[in-house]
Amino acid sequence: MRGRVGLLGHEPLLYRDLTGRENLDYQARLFGVDGARVEELLERTGMARRADEPLRTLSRGMVQRLAVCRTVLHDPALLLLDEPLANLDPAAVEAVEPLIGRGAGRTRVVTSHDPGAGLREADLVLGLRGGRAVIAAGAQEVTEADVRALYR
Amino acid sequence: MRRTVAALLRKDVLLELRTKETVPAMALFAVTTFVVFHFGLNRGSVSGDLAAGVFWVTLLFAAMLGINRLFVAEREQGGFDAFLLAPADRTALLVAKTAALFAFLSVLELVAVPAFALLLLQPSVWPALPALVGVLALANAGVAVVGTLASALAIQTRARDLIAPLLALPLLIPVVLAAAKASTPLLLAAGPGTIAARWPLILGLYDLVFALTAYAVFDFLLED
Numbered sequence: 327m328r329g330r331v332g333l334l335g336h337e338p339l340l341y342r343d344l345t346g347r348e349n350l351d352y353q354a355r356l357f358g359v360d361g362a363r364v365e366e367l368l369e370r371t372g373m374a375r376r377a378d379e380p381l382r383t384l385s386r387g388m389v390q391r392l393a394v395c396r397t398v399l400h401d402p403a404l405l406l407l408d409e410p411l412a413n414l415d416p417a418a419v420e421a422v423e424p425l426i427g428r429g430a431g432r433t434r435v436v437t438s439h440d441p442g443a444g445l446r447e448a449d450l451v452l453g454l455r456g457g458r459a460v461i462a463a464g465a466q467e468v469t470e471a472d473v474r475a476l477y478r
Numbered sequence: 479m480r481r482t483v484a485a486l487l488r489k490d491v492l493l494e495l496r497t498k499e500t501v502p503a504m505a506l507f508a509v510t511t512f513v514v515f516h517f518g519l520n521r522g523s524v525s526g527d528l529a530a531g532v533f534w535v536t537l538l539f540a541a542m543l544g545i546n547r548l549f550v551a552e553r554e555q556g557g558f559d560a561f562l563l564a565p566a567d568r569t570a571l572l573v574a575k576t577a578a579l580f581a582f583l584s585v586l587e588l589v590a591v592p593a594f595a596l597l598l599l600q601p602s603v604w605p606a607l608p609a610l611v612g613v614l615a616l617a618n619a620g621v622a623v624v625g626t627l628a629s630a631l632a633i634q635t636r637a638r639d640l641i642a643p644l645l646a647l648p649l650l651i652p653v654v655l656a657a658a659k660a661s662t663p664l665l666l667a668a669g670p671g672t673i674a675a676r677w678p679l680i681l682g683l684y685d686l687v688f689a690l691t692a693y694a695v696f697d698f699l700l701e702d
Contacts, residue, residue, distance in 0.1 A: 329565035339556035339563075343496045344489070355485030356564035380496070396560075 329357060332402035334410050334426065338393035340381055346392045347377040350399060357400040367395040371421050386413040394422045398430075405430070408437040441473035479573070482566040486574030493551055494582070500547045501582050505589040508540040512590075512597045523600035525667040530658040533594055533665075537583075538621070538647075538654050540590065544582045545625035546642050548575055549633040562700060572626060572696040580622040587614055599665065606664035609673060613664070616681035617657040623688045624649045630699045649688075656680040 333339075340349040350364040368374040371391040381389055390413045397405065410426050411419050423429060428447050438444040445451065451468045453461030453476045460476060461468055494500055515532050516522075524532055552558045561571060591610070595603040603610070625646055632642035656677045663671035 327565075328563060331563070333559075333563055337556045337559070339560040341489070341493060341551060341555050341557065343493055343551075348489075348492060352485055352489045353560065353564070355488075356482060356561065356566055358481065 329400055330403045331406060332397040332400070332404070332432075333406045334393055334397040335406075335408045336412075338381075338389050338396070340389065340392060340396060342382040343380055345378045345380055346373055346384070346388075346395075349381065349392065350377075350395055353396050353399050359400050363399060363401075364395070367399065367425070370425065371395055372418070387415055387418055390414055391418055391422065394426055398425045403432060405432050405434045405436075407434060409439065410436065411443075441470045445470060445473065479567045479570050482564075482570035483574045483577070486561075486571060487577050490574065490578040491581070494578075500544050501585050504540045504543045504582065504586045507543055508536050508586060508590040509593045509597075511536045511539065512593055516597055524598050525600040525665055527658070527662045529599055529665040530661040532598065533590075533661065534617075534654045534658045536594075537587070537590060537617075538650060540586055541579075541583055541621050541625060542643050542646065544579055544586070545621075545629045545646055546632075546639055548579055548626060548629040553633050558700065568697050568700055569693060571700070572630075572692055575626045575630070576622045576692070579625050580618050583618045583621060584614075587618075600667050601665060601669060606670040609670065610661065610664050613657055613660045613673070613678065613681070616678055616685060617653050619685040620653040620681060620688060621650060623685065623692050624653075627688070627692045627696070627699075630696065634699070652684055653681065656684070 340346075341352075344352070347364065347368065350367070351361060353359075354361060354364050365374070368377045371394060373388065373391050373395065376384060376388060381392070384392075394410070397407075405426055407426060410422075414422065426432075426434070428434075436444065436447070445465055445468060448465040451461055451463055451465050451473070452459055453468075453473055455476050461472060512532075515524075515536070519528075519532075549558075552561070562568075591603065591607075591614075625642075628642050628646035628649065631645060632638040635641050660673050660677035660681070663673055
């Protein structure tokens with residue numbers, strides 16, 4: 327089961343003193359993934375050129391791109407994503423879209439504080455207030471105003 | 479499991495090579511302590527049981543620095559979570575961390591033994607070296623297993639720098655005792671004598687018992 331889930335949360339779950347490539351190589355070994363997959367993901371996220379620099383020297387957006395690589399390294403069927411586009415510029419968002427976006431071909435559970443963007447991408451919407459489900463419906467049936475009402 | 483252990487161990491060695499936070503601190507602490515003993519005992523050199531006591535107490539406290547830091551990166555940088563997300567046997571983390579600590583202790587001793595011979599030891603260390611290396615290996619294994627266990631327990635608490643020594647030091651008294659007893663005849667002023675067989679045996683038995691204990695309980699120390 328663990329090998330079929332990819333988690334991208336607030337923390338990148340990467341070591342600050344290792345380079346991006348070393349971090350992903352380590353993860354690849356844990357998951358039994360071929361090293362070529364690491365290079366492929368670094369290329370696809372535009373991080374190949376900065377992959378040999380320690381994480382602590384990279385911007386938050388670059389670290390987030392590496393965290394996306396870590397999340398999809400083992401080609402998981404289910405993605406658990408918490409604000410996956412945080413700190414990413416438009417070019418980076420475009421780069422990670424095929425990996426963790428709607429077009430990724432994976433089941434995604436996305437936590438977002440951006441109702442508009444969330445609704446545009448979702449099939450099902452779950453809105454929580456005080457830990458209880460207030461909205462549980464298809465994305466077509468929910469408006470942005472319904473979601474915003476949760477925050478009042 | 480071998481693949482996972484190798485990955486974890488490789489990562490720990492890389493992190494240590496990159497940060498140099500643990501082994502240099504341990505080595506510097508050991509050398510400084512020998513200097514302090516040199517002046518504190520008000521003696522130019524030591525031999526026999528005093529030499530063994532000074533040597534092993536210094537190594538034990540130097541080891542505490544490594545034990546305290548063993549899981550810090552896992553805790554502070556999400557290493558635990560990343561590991562738990564992988565389809566890996568949790569025992570691999572115990573084995574890898576024990577091996578890493580064993581390696582760190584061995585490197586420490588590469589510095590500490592010559593420093594001890596230079597600063598404090600009266601007899602030449604060369605004739606005793608082969609037997610001393612054997613005692614060091616047995617003691618390192620015990621310190622590594624118990625240290626890993628104590629460190630994994632302490633890292634989950636707020637006062638980890640205090641909890642790890644409080645847990646590990648009492649548990650490691652038998653190691654210090656047996657290692658010092660085994661080393662005493664090796665460090666005699668008249669030249670190395672024969673080690674009583676029971677002390678290496680006690681060390682070996684201690685290693686075995688705590689390795690099995692750690693294997694049995696380690697899974698429960700990692701939260702999902």
